[in-house]
Amino acid sequence: MTISFLFALGGLAFLALLFLWVRRSASLSHEDKTFSGAHAPLAIGDRKEFSWLLADKIFSQEDLNFVSRQVSAVIRQEFVNGRRKIALLWLEQTRSGLDRLWSLYRKTARIHRTANLSVEFRIAATYLCFLLVCEIARILIWWSGPFAARNSVFRVMRTANRVADLSGRVLDGLDPLLLS
Amino acid sequence: MIVLSISFIVNALLLSLIVRAVIGGFFRRYAIFYFYLISVLSVSVFRLAVYTRQPDLYSHVYWSTEFVSLAVGYGIIWEIYTITLSDYPGARAMASSLIMGVFIVVVAKAFLTSTVDPSWFIASSVAELQRSLRIVQAFLLIAIIWLTTYYSIPVGRNLRGIIMGYGLTIGSALIFLSIRPHVAQLIPSLWQYLQPLTYLVSVFIWCATLWSYQPNPRPEAEFTMGRDYALLAQRTQRAIAGARESLLRVFFP
Numbered sequence: 485m486t487i488s489f490l491f492a493l494g495g496l497a498f499l500a501l502l503f504l505w506v507r508r509s510a511s512l513s514h515e516d517k518t519f520s521g522a523h524a525p526l527a528i529g530d531r532k533e534f535s536w537l538l539a540d541k542i543f544s545q546e547d548l549n550f551v552s553r554q555v556s557a558v559i560r561q562e563f564v565n566g567r568r569k570i571a572l573l574w575l576e577q578t579r580s581g582l583d584r585l586w587s588l589y590r591k592t593a594r595i596h597r598t599a600n601l602s603v604e605f606r607i608a609a610t611y612l613c614f615l616l617v618c619e620i621a622r623i624l625i626w627w628s629g630p631f632a633a634r635n636s637v638f639r640v641m642r643t644a645n646r647v648a649d650l651s652g653r654v655l656d657g658l659d660p661l662l663l664s
Numbered sequence: 665m666i667v668l669s670i671s672f673i674v675n676a677l678l679l680s681l682i683v684r685a686v687i688g689g690f691f692r693r694y695a696i697f698y699f700y701l702i703s704v705l706s707v708s709v710f711r712l713a714v715y716t717r718q719p720d721l722y723s724h725v726y727w728s729t730e731f732v733s734l735a736v737g738y739g740i741i742w743e744i745y746t747i748t749l750s751d752y753p754g755a756r757a758m759a760s761s762l763i764m765g766v767f768i769v770v771v772a773k774a775f776l777t778s779t780v781d782p783s784w785f786i787a788s789s790v791a792e793l794q795r796s797l798r799i800v801q802a803f804l805l806i807a808i809i810w811l812t813t814y815y816s817i818p819v820g821r822n823l824r825g826i827i828m829g830y831g832l833t834i835g836s837a838l839i840f841l842s843i844r845p846h847v848a849q850l851i852p853s854l855w856q857y858l859q860p861l862t863y864l865v866s867v868f869i870w871c872a873t874l875w876s877y878q879p880n881p882r883p884e885a886e887f888t889m890g891r892d893y894a895l896l897a898q899r900t901q902r903a904i905a906g907a908r909e910s911l912l913r914v915f916f917p
Contacts, residue, residue: 495838502831594755594815601761
């Protein structure tokens with residue numbers, strides 16, 4: 485009885501998955517005309533958002549210390565709030581930058597035999613890891629401020645660069661003339 | 665009477681689908697799928713003949729002929745893979761690995777079960793065997809769903825309809841074959857109508873999506889000299905940016 489029930493439940497889950505896929509694929513039924521495989525390496529090259537220097541500056545503890553020494557607590561609080569907004573914006577841009585890169589990578593990988601299954605899974609797992617650390621960083625920035633979230637932000641940077649490096653390494657092996 | 669009416673509607677719709685494909689000239693595009701429809705239609709007519717003339721044999725004929733549509737169903741899944749991934753060699757290579765994975769898991773599971781209980785295969789009922797085969801079909805469809813989602817492969821209206829309708833057949837068969845022994849005795853009338861009605865929904869889906877031919881969207885295939893140059897320029901820019909950043913990190917660690 486229990487096993488039959490589990491199988492029936494599995495069947496229901498399968499139907500739910502099918503329904504979700506149909507809804508999603510209906511919106512994807514037309515190919516994005518602006519895409520070309522050649523864009524993928526371009527996107528990897530264009531990753532200003534993943535700059536360590538910028539992250540280092542936005543989440544700089546020195547800036548906070550300097551402001552704390554110079555001004556009153558009210559202005560300090562305003563400064564922290566302002567930085568929080570910038571930090572969240574930066575995080576959002578980093579994420580959308582990597583999302584774009586990830587999307588272009590997959591669109592290139594589907595046409596060209598770029599990697600084997602294990603490499604593909606490694607890249608996908610690193611990307612999932614990036615999403616997770618990104619979410620943690622966002623909660624930390626929102627909850628305890630940008631300066632306390634410095635370490636987790638660097639973790640985001642490390643993971644983002646790892647995804648970019650892994651996908652870049654795979655795509656670098658492609659002949660540019662074959663990218664279409 | 666209601667079941668017979670449903671069966672009649674299903675058969676009429678299946679016939680109209682086949683005729684429509686022949687007239688529209690897209691029968692060959694989805695040859696295995698239409699072969700499946702023909703086999704379902706033939707089996708249904710055969711069952712109806714048995715049901716009206718030899719009702720005692722009906723149950724035996726029903727379960728035996730179920731395997732025909734099940735076997736052709738594997739052909740449909742193969743066709744779905746072939747058409748969906750025809751323009752995507754990279755995704756196709758990944759699909760081969762995935763299917764191989766599913767196949768290895770299935771064989772390993774069958775081997776382990778038969779090792780533990782050697783009489784398993786003989787003792788399994790027809791319904792259990794069918795359920796196992798449906799589960800494998802479900803996993804194969806899940807794999808194609810995952811691949812199209814992961815690689816953002818657009819799926820045309822026709823193919824989406826085939827996947828949706830056949831997926832509904834697989835999912836509902838999985839549920840019915842699992843709960844049948846428990847529910848059929850409690851609510852026999854419900855059981856009697858539910859499965860034909862579900863199949864009717866599948867046929868409606870096919871009618872709505874396969875009334876005319878709509879090919880799968882193809883990936884863009886254009887490459888210009890301008891893009892070549894842009895690629896080279898961007899790569900150089902990337903190398904310079906990397907070098908600059910390394911240099912800055914030396915001065916401002």
